[in-house]
Amino acid sequence: MSVRNQGYGKKVLKLVLDYLFHQLKAHRVWLDLREGNERALHLYQSLGFQVEGTLRECVKTEDNYESLMIMGILKTEFC
Numbered sequence: 001m002s003v004r005n006q007g008y009g010k011k012v013l014k015l016v017l018d019y020l021f022h023q024l025k026a027h028r029v030w031l032d033l034r035e036g037n038e039r040a041l042h043l044y045q046s047l048g049f050q051v052e053g054t055l056r057e058c059v060k061t062e063d064n065y066e067s068l069m070i071m072g073i074l075k076t077e078f079c
Helices: 009-023 036-048
Strands: 028-034 050-060 065-074
Touching: 009 028, 009 036, 028 036, 028 050, 036 065
Parallel strands: none
Antiparallel strands: 028 065, 050 065
């Protein structure tokens, strides 16, 4: 049984961000994701994360290198 497309990931991430910003008093949260992961990119952008840069070809795979996108959100940007 698939649990995709039901919004669970977004709900959990909202709870985590709420905890980080309001309980732990974080000012900024960042993450990285593999370039081309459109599903994750859409999720993070929908929560207010912004692309801050790219670490080009920094992950070695079996036969090549992949890039990572860095995304961040500030407490003032979190709803």
